[in-house]
Structure formats: C-alpha cells, structure tokens
C-alpha cells in the first residue's frame with residue numbers, strides 16, 4: 340500500500356432505513372429526492388445556492404454576483420445586503436411565529452425562562468442600544484464570555500444587529516486563554532456574567548475577565564456584566580457596567596444595520612495542530628444561508644418542534660445550531676445551562692421530558708458517559724416526544740450509536756451523524772433523516788452543494804474503502820473566509836497541504852476518511868492521530884471503537900509510540916466500566932478482542948487501565964499527551980488545553996508505577 344493512503348479496516352454492515360412515518364413528513368423524503376438535489380447542486384452550485392438564498396432569506400438588496408472565487412478567497416452573494424438578526428427575528432414578527440417560543444431556557448438550579456420571538460426581538464434591540472450607549476459601532480469586535488443563559492444569545496444577535504463582529508470565548512477557558520483571544524481580535528467590549536452554574540457549582544466568570552484585563556487586552560474599554568449567580572464581584576468604576584442598569588435606559592427600537600453579505604459576522608478561535616489558536620472568520624450572507632438550510636433539512640424542523648442542541652455557545656455548534664440556524668428558521672431552540680452531574684446524572688432526560696423535546700443533538704462523548712452511568716437512568720424518564728437524534732464532534736463508535744438508537748431513540752428515531760468543523764461553519768457530511776439510510780459510525784453522505792472527495796497526499800483519488808484525506812473541491816457559502824489577521828496561515832493550513840486537483844485548489848480538512856462502495860463517508864480521525872504500525876497506517880478512532888465494542892470498556896484513548904521494529908507500537912489507555920476490574924487476563928482478552936475486530940496488525944502492544952483520560956473541554960482526548968506519557972517522556976506542551984490538567988500527573992504516576 341502507498342505510504343500516503345491510510346488503512347481503514349473496521350467494517351460495519353448494519354443499515355437503518357428512515358422510518359416511513361418519518362420520511363412521509365420530511366421535506367427531503369427519499370434517497371431519490373436527495374440524489375436529485377445533490378445532482379442539481381453539483382451541476383450548477385451557484386444556481387442552486389442562489390435559488391435557495393432568494394427563497395429562504397430576506398435581503399435588503401439582492402446580490403450582483405453569486406460567487407467571486409479568487410482561490411483561496413471566496414465571496415458569496417457579492418453586493419447583497421442583509422442582516423442575520425433581521426432574518427432570525429424581525430421577519431418572524433409579522434407571522435404567527437410572533438408569540439412562539441424562540442428560546443426556551445432551563446438553568447441548572449431549575450429556574451427557567453421562555454422568550455417568544457417578539458420578546459427576544461425586543462431584548463436584542465434594547466441590548467444593541469446598550470452597546471451603542473457605550474460607543475460600540477459597526478466593525479468593532481466584541482468579546483463574549485458567558486454561561487449558557489439567554490443573554491449569551493441576545494448578546495450575539497445584538498452584535499449582529501449593529502454589525503459588530505462577536506468573538507465568543509467558551510466560559511470554561513482560563514483568563515490567559517481569554518486574554519489571548521481578546522488581544523488577537525482587538526476587542527473593544529467584553530460581555531460577561533458574574534458567573535454561571537455548572538456541575539452543582541457557581542463558576543466565576545467576571546473574575547477571569549478582571550484577570551485577563553489586568554494582564555493585557557488593552558483595547559477593551561468596557562465590560563458589561565449580567566447578574567446570574569449573585570456571587571460577590573468587583574466592578575471597576577467607569578469600565579464595568581451591569582447589563583440590567585444599561586437596559587433600563589435603552590430604547591427597544593433599533594433598526595438592523597444594513598450589512599454587506601461579506602461583512603464579518605464573527606470570529607471564533609479554534610486550536611490547530613501547531614501554533615496559537617486561529618481566529619476563524621465567518622461572514623454574513625453565506626453563513627446565514629448555509630446554517631439556515633442545514634438546520635432545515637438535517638434537523639427536519641417542523642413548526643411545532645422543540646429542538647435541543649446541548650452544545651455551548653462558545654463552540655461553533657452553539658453558534659450555528661443553537662442560535663443562527665434554528666432562529667433563522669423560526670424554530671424553538673432550547674438552551675440548557677447545566678451538565679449531567681452528581682446531584683442529577685439524568686438531568687438531560689428530565690429536560691427532554693419536561694419540555695417534550697422532539698429533536699436532540701449531542702456529542703458522542705456525552706453518549707459514552709451516559710452508557711457508563713447505565714440505561715436505568717434514561718429508562719426512568721418519558722422520552723417518547725423524541726423523533727430525531729443527532730451527533731457531532733467526533734466519530735461515534737458503532738456501539739455508542741446502537742445504544743443511542745436503542746435506549747434514547749427507542750429504535751424509532753433516525754440518527755444524523757453530522758461531520759463538520761469550526762472552519763466549515765455548517766454541517767457538511769450527514770444523513771438527511773427522511774432520505775438517507777444510516778450505518779452506525781458513518782456520517783453518510785455530503786449535503787447537497789458540497790463536493791467532497793477522498794484523496795492521497797498528492798491529491799490523487801483513492802479507491803473505495805481505502806483511507807485517505809478528506810477534501811472539499813468547491814467553495815461553499817459558509818466556508819471560513821480567512822484566519823483573522825493571518826491570510827497566509829489560512830492559505831497554508833487549508834489550501835496548500837494537498838496539491839491542486841484538476842488545476843483547482845482544494846480545502847484540506849485535516850481529517851482522514853474512507854468512502855465505502857455506497858458513497859458513505861467514515862471519518863477516521865484527525866490526520867495527526869494516525870499511526871503507522873508495521874507499514875499499516877491506522878486511525879486511532881478505529882482502534883478505540885474496537886476496544887469500546889468490548890463489554891468491559893467504557894472509554895479508551897489509543898496512540899502510537901515509537902517502536903524499533905514496527906515503526907510504531909499501539910498503546911491503549913482504557914477506562915473500564917464499573918463492574919469490570921483490571922487483570923492480566925483482561926489485558927489478553929482485550930488484545931484478542933481488537934485482533935478479532937480489526938486484525939492482527941492492530942493488536943495493541945500495551946494496554947493501561949486508568950480511570951481518567953486527558954480531554955479538552957469539548958471532550959476530545961488529547962492524544963499528544965498520551966503519547967508522551969506512554970513513551971515515558973516528560974510532558975511538554977500547553978497543559979491548559981486539558982480540562983483538568985491534574986489528570987496528566989495522575990496518569991503519569993500510574994504508568995510509572997507499572998514499569
């Protein structure tokens with residue numbers, strides 16, 4: 340096999356058709372309908388998007404040109420004028436949606452709030468005026484560092500309304516990380532809260548902002564603070580303002596700024612494999628259209644649905660699929676402040692029962708945590724309102740998919756496994772739930788208008804069922820426009836890794852993938868997590884998935900360490916389910932199990948049992964630390980990427996003890 344392809348050997352053959360009752364009600368209601376849309380879009384992507392932009396969005400002025408493509412820089416709907424907050428709010432007010440719930444919010448302590456479209460519009464306008472009072476203007480960058488409360492969405496929409504690009508920083512990031520991002524974006528204003536509730540604790544936020552501003556970010560002139568936890572905080576005279584005080588004197592009338600389609604809507608920072616986090620830039624028109632269409636077709640939104648995405652607004656998923664996509668469609672979007680916690684591990688299921696949630700979108704890591712807690716917890720709640728399930732963020736192992744399907748979906752709900760990235764702005768590869776049969780572990784097929792391919796490092800197509808690199812061959816409306824302040828990094832990271840194909844540059848996603856004989860995509864993991872064992876390149880996800888299919892394994896992290904003979908040796912870190920205990924026999928059994936699942940080449944050289952794994956705040960295992968620990972090296976690199984950095988020392992001590 341060529342060195343530049345990636346071996347993929349995990350085969351999954353189960354196929355689940357969309358239930359006919361579901362398909363009957365769906366807008367894209369058969370495989371044929373999907374294929375027709377796909378073919379139409381492929382034949383003339385610009386005409387396809389233009390037709391939808393005309394039909395689905397409100398424009399103050401129509402565009403002059405659909406796409407201006409000067410690789411790698413794309414402009415969509417050139418000359419078009421619109422405002423995404425107008426599309427998410429104002430246009431619903433003259434329809435029966437006026438008094439429909441736009442946001443249903445549940446706080447961790449059990450408090451709750453519902454905002455209709457009319458109420459949300461009013462709050463957004465008022466807050467837009469509050470920002471104006473402080474001198475914020477179109478083009479100024481605004482940092483948002485908030486818990487999951489409605490004010491987070493209000494702040495984002497208000498920024499969009501006045502044309503001030505927001506940069507949301509996840510509330511779990513440290514003061515240092517916040518400072519770096521505010522500095523890079525040169526933010527003028529920060530919107531925060533005293534704190535938020537998470538896992539039975541009041542987590543301070545304003546104190547972190549104070550620290551960040553003590554150490555840097557000199558462009559920040561003002562801080563607006565929402566009172567949430569009522570814990571004591573310091574307010575700096577002249578700089579810090581209470582949200583509720585400003586709102587008192589702000590008018591609820593604020594016309595939406597006329598924005599150019601290519602005006603920046605937001606900057607969102609995401610980590611790359613090297614260097615500082617990148618400020619991913621998204622603009623207005625293309626992003627509005629693409630998140631609107633994907634929300635509509637992937638989540639099959641109906642007028643009466645209660646839709647819940649469990650992400651945090653600090654991540655792209657929260658931007659696109661809690662705020663902009665659902666609200667542009669006039670949907671009811673549920674926001675939840677908390678996380679499953681000791682005092683209530685079943686809180687998600689309580690929320691579903693309480694509000695009659697119909698569509699539930701979460702991450703595989705959450706699903707695996709639920710599996711570990713046991714199915715009695717969800718089984719004790721009424722989840723019969725659910726009709727559609729989704730996952731995002733990482734490959735879902737077939738065992739977790741099956742559990743989700745059986746225990747949460749009662750074998751009735753289609754599952755959409757959605758592959759995309761901060762950079763893509765919206766969902767790229769996914770099932771359309773009334774049209775595309777699903778296979779556990781596969782994100783299935785590209786969304787209409789998305790031309791993806793699997794190629795080797797030289798850009799040559801690879802045969803079906805052979806791993807390769809995922810590339811996108813034609814610009815799409817919500818693609819990142821650049822890396823903020825660093826167009827060269829944008830070009831190098833995404834457009835130069837793979838040589839031109841047919842004379843055209845292609846977008847390199849950084850993921851390895853396999854396409855099967857049915858045209859289904861199986862994401863294997865980040866390219867940097869690929870191992871080469873005795874000439875075979877293996878995706879770490881496949882190994883982890885294989886381990887997790889053993890009844891004793893709750894979670895696992897697999898990496899390669901240097902090996903004299905094989906190039907790399909596979910090392911697995913395994914968290915066992917509660918009713919299994921570590922033993923030499925179990926090590927043998929697991930090695931045997933992986934051999935059976937994948938093949939002899941995938942047999943791990945070492946298996947370490949542990950009860951913790953280093954994970955980012957978004958739940959991804961940080962394998963580079965596992966590599967260092969397994970190789971007995973000193974831990975180097977930015978520990979703050981790990982949610983709980985003490986895990987690293989603990990793991991290191993455990994491994995040392997075993998040697």
Ligand code: PRX
Pocket residue numbers: 609655656730731732733734735756757758759760761762782848849850862864865957
């Ligand atoms: O490796 C892929 C993985 O998450 C990466 C993007 O991460 P981020 O920008 O943080 O965005 C996450 C939410 C969209 C991808 O390069 N990933 C995301 N979704 C999936 C996935 N891997 C497999 N299957 C998915 N459904």
